[in-house]
Amino acid sequence: MAEDRSVAAPGSRREGRERMLGLLYEAETKGLDLPEIIDDLPMPLTGYAAQIAEALSAGMADLDELIEKASHHWSVPRMPAVDRALLRMATFELDQRGDIPAGAVISEAVDLASEYSTDSSSRFVNGVLARLAGELRPDEPSVAD
16 A cells, blocks of 8 residues: 655654755745744754754755755756755755665655755756765665656
8 A cells, every 4th residue: 555645744854854954944934044943943853854953954054055066057046945845854864864765865855846946856856966976985776867
C-alpha cells in the first residue's frame, strides 16, 4: 500500500520541514529575520523545526554561499522564495546532518518543491541539491546517481 505523504506524523522531519518552510516564507514576505518570526510565535518551536531554525539562524550566509556555488548562474536572492527556503533547509541537512541520507534529503526537498512551488522548481531544486550532495558527501550515493 502506498504511503500517504499528505499527512506527516506529528514530530516527524517532514512536519518540521513544512513548518520551517512556512516560517521562512513568512519572514521573507514580512521583511523580518527568522529569529524575529520565531520570537513572536505563541508557542515555542520544538522538534525538528527547532533544530532547523537554530542552524539557519546561525549560518544562513554560509548556506547561501554553498547554494550559490551549486546553482549555476542563479543568485540566491533571484530564486523563488519557496525554492530558496527549501534549498537552505536541505543544504543544512546535507552539510550538518550526516545521519540523514543524501537521497532522503533531496527527495524530501523535491517533494516539497513540487507541492508548494512553481512547475519547474522540483527540477531546479533537484539539480542544485544533487550538485551539493556530490560536493558535501562525495562518498555517499544520492538520488542523482
